[in-house]
Amino acid sequence: MRTDRPARGSAHWRVDAWLWLLQRASAAVLAVCVAVHLATIFYAVHAGLTAQTILGRMHASIAWPAFYVLFVVAAAVHAPIGLRAVAAEWLGFGGRRADLVAAAIGIALLALGLRAVWALAR
Amino acid sequence: MTAGTAQAGGLSRERRPETAPLPSSQLDVVIWRSGAGGRLERFSVPRAPSQTVLDVVTWIQRHLDATLAYRFACRVGMCGSCAMTVNGVARWTCRTHVDRVAPAGRLELRPLANLPVIRDLVCDMREFFDKWTAAKGAFVPTATRRDPPARVPPASRERRHADAAIECIGCGVCYASCDIVAWRPAYLGPAALNRAWTLENDVRDGARVARLAAVAGDAGCHACHSQASCTERCPKHLAPTASIAGLKRLASRSLFERDR
Amino acid sequence: MTKRETALARIASQHDRHAGWWAFIVHRVSGVALAVFLPVHFWALGEALRGDARLDAFLRWADAPAVRASEWAIVVLLGLHLTGGLRVLALEWLPWRGWQKSLAAAAAGVSLLVAVAFLVDLL
Numbered sequence: 001m002r003t004d005r006p007a008r009g010s011a012h013w014r015v016d017a018w019l020w021l022l023q024r025a026s027a028a029v030l031a032v033c034v035a036v037h038l039a040t041i042f043y044a045v046h047a048g049l050t051a052q053t054i055l056g057r058m059h060a061s062i063a064w065p066a067f068y069v070l071f072v073v074a075a076a077v078h079a080p081i082g083l084r085a086v087a088a089e090w091l092g093f094g095g096r097r098a099d100l101v102a103a104a105i106g107i108a109l110l111a112l113g114l115r116a117v118w119a120l121a122r
Numbered sequence: 123m124t125a126g127t128a129q130a131g132g133l134s135r136e137r138r139p140e141t142a143p144l145p146s147s148q149l150d151v152v153i154w155r156s157g158a159g160g161r162l163e164r165f166s167v168p169r170a171p172s173q174t175v176l177d178v179v180t181w182i183q184r185h186l187d188a189t190l191a192y193r194f195a196c197r198v199g200m201c202g203s204c205a206m207t208v209n210g211v212a213r214w215t216c217r218t219h220v221d222r223v224a225p226a227g228r229l230e231l232r233p234l235a236n237l238p239v240i241r242d243l244v245c246d247m248r249e250f251f252d253k254w255t256a257a258k259g260a261f262v263p264t265a266t267r268r269d270p271p272a273r274v275p276p277a278s279r280e281r282r283h284a285d286a287a288i289e290c291i292g293c294g295v296c297y298a299s300c301d302i303v304a305w306r307p308a309y310l311g312p313a314a315l316n317r318a319w320t321l322e323n324d325v326r327d328g329a330r331v332a333r334l335a336a337v338a339g340d341a342g343c344h345a346c347h348s349q350a351s352c353t354e355r356c357p358k359h360l361a362p363t364a365s366i367a368g369l370k371r372l373a374s375r376s377l378f379e380r381d382r
Numbered sequence: 383m384t385k386r387e388t389a390l391a392r393i394a395s396q397h398d399r400h401a402g403w404w405a406f407i408v409h410r411v412s413g414v415a416l417a418v419f420l421p422v423h424f425w426a427l428g429e430a431l432r433g434d435a436r437l438d439a440f441l442r443w444a445d446a447p448a449v450r451a452s453e454w455a456i457v458v459l460l461g462l463h464l465t466g467g468l469r470v471l472a473l474e475w476l477p478w479r480g481w482q483k484s485l486a487a488a489a490a491g492v493s494l495l496v497a498v499a500f501l502v503d504l505l
Contacts (some may be wrong), residue, residue, distance in 0.1 A: 004357075013338040013339030013342065013344075013373070013378060014338075015336055015339075015341045016338065016344045016376055017338050017339065017344060017373045017374065018377060020344040020370065020373075020374075021374050021377065024471065024474065026474075027467050027471060028472075030464075030467070030473065031471075033468060033469060034464045035464070036463075037460075038457065038460065038461070038496065041171065041457065042499070044501070049441050050438060050441065051435075051437035051441060054437070055424060055437075063458070072424075075420060079413075079416070079417045079420065082413050082414075082417070083417055084369040085345075086410065086413075086414060087349075088305075088306065088340070089302070089305035089306060089396055091304070101385035105417075107428070108421065109420060109421065111423070112421055112424035112425060112428065113420075113424045114502045115424070115428040116423075116424045116425075116428040119427060119428045119429070121426060195441070237420075301403075301406075326445070347406055347410075347470070347474045348402070348405075348406070348469075348470050348474065349402050349403050349405075349406040350400075350402035350404060350473070351400065351402065353402075354400045354402060362401045363473060364473075364478065367473060367475070370474055
């Protein structure tokens with residue numbers, strides 16, 4: 001049998017299964033967030049895009065920064081898991097090194113995203 | 123399908139004056155031949171009413187080139203041995219009518235994708251069936267002959283899940299159609315996972331925990347991206363995509379169960 | 383052939399295409415594009431740390447036609463990835479039978495709607 005399945009513990013499928021579940025759970029959160037985001041862009045572009053209106057909205061209520069924090073966290077979970085699959089399937093880049101790169105991308109996205117929310121909300 | 127076939131084949135000929143030829147009386151057939159790196163070889167085959175792709179290959183072997191290698195057994199869609207790539211799409215050839223897949227009278231036949239070729243149109247199916255074994259595709263009994271027969275209500279959820287996926291003939295069309303099999307060589311593939319799903323729904327089976335561990339993960343059900351090529355191409359109209367999704371849900375549930 | 387060449391050659395050469403395959407490839411390509419865009423987007427917003435004059439300058443830059451066109455493209459990609467994702471979630475979690483093509487069609491329809499709405503809005 002042709003196989004490139006790495007030798008690993010019998011419980012390793014749980015890691016893959018968790019990643020899969022996390023990506024689907026974050027996808028469900030993102031589906032709502034993206035819909036809200038698209039509606040907000042639509043509305044904001046109509047009203048004219050200025051720094052004042054963006055900052056004004058972010059300062060109007062704690063709900064907006066909280067929403068964007070949730071959005072950023074979900075995206076930072078969702079994107080690297082997808083990239084990990086693309087790398088394994090299209091670039092032949094898999095295994096532990098790919099997992100580490102994916103984790104690094106997730107952390108970088110989280111940091112950049114939270115920085116952006118902080119910049120607009122403080 | 124049957125009506126269209128009949129019209130393009132027998133019926134239309136009856137309606138025409140005796141002197142008028144068929145739109146095209148010959149099929150232009152190009153077949154993959156192995157040896158010396160492989161090449162495509164061209165044959166001309168007379169058209170016939172209700173002609174199947176397997177009929178075409180058989181005619182070539184009997185009349186033009188006896189060395190052409192292909193595989194078949196039952197000729198009626200039960201044994202699952204005659205699958206090939208027909209004009210770019212994996213199909214069972216015994217029940218694929220030429221009129222349906224080659225309206226322009228041109229056929230390109232290749233062996234199934236994703237499997238090593240033995241010769242011409244014959245693939246080595248070992249890997250395909252080894253993966254059934256790796257997916258623990260065999261029933262593990264929990265009762266003995268002294269026990270009374272198990273009672274499985276036909277309307278139960280498990281029984282309905284198993285019924286929907288049980289009619290697989292192991293032809294390998296789904297396996298050859300699946301991009302994930304091509305991209306992840308360790309991936310068990312739609313047929314083996316579909317088989318595992320039927321057994322995961324067999325309440326009499328004694329290996330359901332071990333089987334779930336064998337079919338979960340990135341070499342198993344979690345690699346599937348629901349492209350649904352398997353479901354699109356399955357000649358038995360099964361939906362391996364649905365079976366694999368069922369395995370994903372089972373695995374998700376088991377993540378929250380202590381004893382699994 | 384390396385594994386990478388094999389995978390890419392297969393994407394390019396296979397003729398066996400159907401609605402589900404197209405839904406997958408659009409979902410994947412839009413996902414990768416969004417993953418590339420996301421850090422740029424976050425970085426640009428983070429620049430507001432240096433005051434709203436800076437952000438306004440950025441927004442003026444973002445008013446240029448070429449930038450607006452790429453913004454539109456990104457919104458469309460987001461719409462495509464969202465609807466493709468809803469298709470996958472439905473296939474994986476709902477008891478579907480035989481309506482996988484309708485799902486792909488619905489995803490394409492909704493994406494088109496989002497795309498047209500934003501195009502009309504931007505023009």
